[in-house]
Amino acid sequence: MLKNRVNIEKIVVIVAACLMIAIGPQVFAYSCGNPSSGHCYGTTSWSEHPEYFGAYTDIRETTLSCPSGCGGFIDDEIWLIDTHTAGCTTNGFGVCWVEAGIIAIDGSSQVYFWADARPMTTSTFNLHLLGGTDGPGVNDHFMIIKDARGGPGIVQLWIYNDGLSTLYNGTSTSNPMSANRIDIGQELAGTHGASAGNADFTRNIWAVQALGPEYVFWYNRQVHDTGVGSANPPFASWAVSPTSPPPPEGGRFTTHCCS
Amino acid sequence: MKRTALMLIVLLGSFGLLSGCDGCHRSDDNGRSGNGTQKKMALSPPKGTPKRPQGMTALTVHGSATEPFTKEDVVEYFKTHNLPKNATTTSDFHVDTLEFITSKEVTARLQGVTTGLADEERLAFVTLSGTFVFTGPAQSKPATFKRAYAVFVASNGNLLLLGSLDSQRPIG
Numbered sequence A: 001m002l003k004n005r006v007n008i009e010k011i012v013v014i015v016a017a018c019l020m021i022a023i024g025p026q027v028f029a030y031s032c033g034n035p036s037s038g039h040c041y042g043t044t045s046w047s048e049h050p051e052y053f054g055a056y057t058d059i060r061e062t063t064l065s066c067p068s069g070c071g072g073f074i075d076d077e078i079w080l081i082d083t084h085t086a087g088c089t090t091n092g093f094g095v096c097w098v099e100a101g102i103i104a105i106d107g108s109s110q111v112y113f114w115a116d117a118r119p120m121t122t123s124t125f126n127l128h129l130l131g132g133t134d135g136p137g138v139n140d141h142f143m144i145i146k147d148a149r150g151g152p153g154i155v156q157l158w159i160y161n162d163g164l165s166t167l168y169n170g171t172s173t174s175n176p177m178s179a180n181r182i183d184i185g186q187e188l189a190g191t192h193g194a195s196a197g198n199a200d201f202t203r204n205i206w207a208v209q210a211l212g213p214e215y216v217f218w219y220n221r222q223v224h225d226t227g228v229g230s231a232n233p234p235f236a237s238w239a240v241s242p243t244s245p246p247p248p249e250g251g252r253f254t255t256h257c258c259s
Numbered sequence B: 001m002k003r004t005a006l007m008l009i010v011l012l013g014s015f016g017l018l019s020g021c022d023g024c025h026r027s028d029d030n031g032r033s034g035n036g037t038q039k040k041m042a043l044s045p046p047k048g049t050p051k052r053p054q055g056m057t058a059l060t061v062h063g064s065a066t067e068p069f070t071k072e073d074v075v076e077y078f079k080t081h082n083l084p085k086n087a088t089t090t091s092d093f094h095v096d097t098l099e100f101i102t103s104k105e106v107t108a109r110l111q112g113v114t115t116g117l118a119d120e121e122r123l124a125f126v127t128l129s130g131t132f133v134f135t136g137p138a139q140s141k142p143a144t145f146k147r148a149y150a151v152f153v154a155s156n157g158n159l160l161l162l163g164s165l166d167s168q169r170p171i172g
Helices: A002-023 B002-029 B071-080 B105-110
Strands: A031-032 A040-046 A054-060 A073-082 A096-105 A109-119 A124-133 A139-146 A155-160 A166-171 A181-190 A196-208 A217-221 A235-240 A254-259 B041-043 B093-102 B124-135 B143-153 B158-162
Touching: A002 B143, A031 A040, A040 A235, A040 A254, A054 A073, A054 A181, A054 A217, A054 B158, A073 A139, A073 A196, A096 A139, A096 A155, A109 B093, A124 A166, A166 B105, A181 A196, B071 B093, B071 B124, B093 B105, B105 B124, B124 B158
Parallel strands: none
Antiparallel strands: A031 A181, A040 A181, A054 A139, A054 A196, A073 A096, A073 A181, A096 A109, A109 A124, A124 B158, A139 A155, A155 A166, A196 A217, A196 A254, A217 B041, A235 A254, B093 B124, B124 B143, B143 B158
């Protein structure tokens, strides 16, 4: 009787091991790499105000991975977007934007990045790769704001952590965009293999005026939660609605990928 | 006894009202004015010297200081590495030119695009031809370009900057 029981237990262990080998690690396939259809997004969007002078979010870092051959990238980021100015609607993308975030590109470690698409006929799109990230669990700050201290068409951005051991600054020039939308969330490109743990986006706020000589990001918090789009993958949702009183300011939005 | 109980109720009620009012006050401070619109709040952008952009590991430096890598090195790199965020494949484009120029010259060629490096820093400016597709935020159109660029740091071969050169729309 005891011998039979031991044998059954052995069989169960062997079957379980076989199943684990057969099932995992899974490489999940998705279709986010077609040049004509574009990428997949797990984002939320705000467009209630005629102009957003800037955008800010805190992203709690997670591990992003896009192993060699994944055919694209995966990122967590924030976008400040102009969908209506004449020079932007005709720049090829149909929009201008400034974006900043954390990206894992096919076969490479994750890095901080920023990019812009300007209302221009040349050098429209520009992607800046900044350097390795702080690592999972660190709360990074991403601030983008129109800069009225100099000439027109300047947008400043900062990527930094609490101790300022990470502090990157970027300047988008010749970019007289008038942003009427803010997006936060995850973008996925490619066909298979990417992954991302849960990333939290908190302190979702927007600049109510351009940066002036007093050097202050004057802001209101986001209070709407109706703009969620989740391609599944990436998976995105509100963990804490921004309609709730703070803390956290502007709710807590969360993304992950790809299973 | 009844009086003591009544006093206790009044006291507890007062605490309740006070804590309620405190909540209202903080809510006001956190953005709501009397008419329901938010008051603007202040956040200071970071101060201090920003870090130097590092870029992403790419080419191996093996040549002289004046030519730390060659056009052939760049060609080999782009046989196995796509231009980040480009949706076409490595067989859809080729390397046209490689020049070592200063950061200031890169900015001039790219209509004011900043590199984040000192004006005099040497960079490798690479032009590419073929078909490139870049994509923006959700609901934007993927845009196709015939020319693109990549900028590598001359001192370590890291990929620092890339983007489109021409435009989809007809010029002129």
